[in-house]
Amino acid sequence: MDRHTDSSLPNGAPAIRIEDLCRHYHMGETVIRAVDGVSLDVRGGAFVALLGSSGSGKSSVLNLIAGLDRPTSGNVLVQGRNLAQLSREELAKYRLHTVGMVFQSFNLIASMTLAENVELPMRFAEVDRAKRDGLTREALARVGLQARMNHRPSELSGGEQQRAALARALINRPQLLLADEPTGNLDSHTGTEIMNLIGEFNQQFGMTVVMVTHERALAERYAQRLIFLADGKLVGDEANAPAVAGFASQGEHR
């Protein structure tokens, strides 16, 4: 099977290596092959878009990279660690420190204020109480929500919620940002705002971004690489020159 490598990037070690990845679900007698033999390498600092129609397996691949799910067979190596071999406890640690996730439906906890939502991963990471307040403010300020700290998600617009979710995803300074249709519930204007923020994090902090989307145009505007999935299989892998100014340049790592 072909290994698709992002060879255009300067430092050679892949941040993510996926080897012959399969994820099968059993529905009664039938076996659904959500992910079926996908192999691919993603270089550190890359902005990759996973494209495909619904049911193509793109979200399943993302969940496997995120350590939310375990493969039926094959391996997912992130920074050399094979997720398939990690214990549940180790996977939780991995999600806590290495990965930040944003979702189409924002997934903020409705009963908590924005500040509490953003602070929550630091509670799990047992960050010092004294430091947490400052870090929370800083993170919310970065996404322009410092004035909304004590509001609950239901009091905010979709765009604001997604920005808060971004602040939460980045609070523990992960190396990997995984975004599952981050603009799916937003109008095009707010969608652009969010995408610009994600692009900024990719550029400024050298964070590896894997984004799942079904909008090719969006992917072409921001991603350096487009990977196409259909029926759980990898069917295309193209390098792309992002249309948004400044996103073409590489190597401005942290």
Add this chain to the structure above:
Amino acid sequence: MKLPDLTGLALRNLRESFLRNSLTTVGIAVGVASLVAMLSLGIGLQELASRRLVKSGLFDTVVVTSRRDLRNFGREEERNGPAPGESRILDEPTRQAIERLPNVLEASPDIRFITELRYEDKPHLTMIAALPDSAKSNDAFDGMQGKFFSSDIAPEVVLQKAFAEELLGKTRTPGAAEINVAELAPPLLGKELTMRYAQREVAIQPPLARAENPSGEEHDMAGAAYSVISREQKLKIVGIADLDPESMRGPTRARVFLPLQLAESLHVMQPADLREISQAANGQPVYSSVNVRVKDPKDVQTIEDAIKKMGFNTFSILDASRGLRQFFAVLYAFLAIFGSLALAVASIGIVNTLVMAILERRREIGIMKAIGASDGDVKKLFFAEAGAMGILGGIVGVGLGWAIGQVINFGTNIYLRKQELPPEHFWSVPWWLVAFAILFAFGVSLISGLYPAGRAARLDPVQALRYE
């Protein structure tokens, strides 16, 4: 997650579904309250009973007699004692030896004699007994008019109500209402009685008193000489007892009481002297019986055994108290079972609330896992919520149980007052029960949280996130 964070998060989660969680907590509180109420009633009743029993002096007293003494407890002697000739004399050194036994409060000689008392020149023949100072806590002196002896040597007497009636010349008609002791007291308290008695004196002692009392006669018995001198002693009436302190003594019970040391100093001729006189030649007082008070009724058996080993007969009402303790143990168990049942029902409430919370917060659990919460974090969070409800319910429940107890106690005392009985405190919530009830509620809540917490921890985050 650290404990303060965990607790904070748990409490804020509890506040989120305030109504449901409060109702669950109230459920626990009612369970704890019924447990506390039941147990404290049991404890209170037992305390009341043992307080009453200890005050009665029946259950912490061992009566010691010489095996030579055929007058009292002769039946027992026939069964288990050595031959009377081998037994020891119950004299002063023996009394002191008994008093030195562990857990013995005091060993006081039983001094009682029948003699004549003159009041307003009328003679009255009665049994007189000596009381140690410690007897004032005996419940027979509850409701006494006047006061107990001012000292152990004071020339004072306490009368039993019936004897007071006799002194006043009132005769009891059968079926008449009990005479109120308060009516008897005013004409008698502070008045003087003259006691005429026979003083025993061993002949080897210089007969000091003979000069003042020429009516003295010399007796010569069993080869030892002693004198019996007729004497008089003025006594002041200081108290009139409502109850009969010696009701259990039957035919040997006394109706007039003297302080013990005074009685000893008088060397009144007692029936036992007639037999023991040969052994009493060394000048040491000899007693027909000694009353031993022990620290705790549970010590009675060991002390009885120790005294029996010394060669004396003993008698106590231990078996009755043992039966009583057994009764309370059973009562406790029953009350605790009923109380626990209520708590068991409450714990099902906790399970229900938490399982519902899992369904409701499925997505939240998924989110927490996606952002890095471990199975352990989720489990601990649910445990903390269950535990917080348990502790809260426990505290509220103890308060509620205590309040229920106060109300019942109050109500019962109103009833007792109507029946013209003294108020009683039969409700007791000791500190250990408070701590136990709260810890028990906490423990039950944690156990109730086991299943929901485990289930929440095992939730598949991908599935949970898909859940709307």
